[in-house]
Amino acid sequence: MLTVRLPVPTDAEVREALPELADGAWLAVREGDGRSPATTAWVAYGEPAPTVRRDHLGEDAPRSKRNSFRISEKHGSRAHADRAKGVPPVFTVRSADDPLGSWCVVRPDPAAPQGAGAYSVTDAQGNVLGRLTRGRSPLKVRRAxxxxxxxxxxxxxGYRGTLTAWSIFVLLFPLWVLVNLVFMVIHLLEGEWDSLLDWDWGIPRRTKWRARSLDPFTPVLLERRGSRYRRNASRLDARVAYAQMVLDSHY
Incomplete structure (x- = not known):
């Protein structure tokens, strides 16, 4: 199992790794077994960019042509706006070995009803690598x-949160509400209006993706622990895994 993180890249990282891409990247995908994981992919919000500009992010470009804000903020703002409007996301995953090519693209599944929470992962040739669907557990309690x-x-x-974690969460629910109210007041005083409705802090997140059966030894293809993920490299395509990680962590 390989450990994967999805941090927001810095401007310096994007300029060094993606100098030809005018819009940079939204997220970096860092994967590895040790303490120094390597960047294996980049995630850009939206459809693949149709054009490439070579004078936009270079250090020798005129200062007036450089972004005056974090390169990733443009993608993050679009993602936040679409979430607020209920617009399903579209994003492109680019391999670190070939950042100009589209390793895969994630779009709403055209075969599913509108608003079904279903997405298709396709390669550069349009072949479907996987389908990802958001739903609920049989008891409609946990997100799946x-x-x-x-x-x-x-x-x-994968069902979000273990039954043990949810049982503890229910017992401590009054304390969870109090803590989130404190954070809401802090965000209000700091003028961070976008964070006022974010009540996701402290909710159980551990998730294991596997075939659902009575066999306790069923292999786990993907697992989430907090902000980290672990994927089974021999059983799950990296592109499908990365697409699921982005959807799970941001939608």
């Missing part, structure tokens, strides 16, 4: 994401 792999016919589902 299902990964369908057309090539193998395999389907795996």
């Amino acid at each position: 994401w299902t990964i369908e792999l057309p090539e193998t016919g395999e389907t795996v589902t």
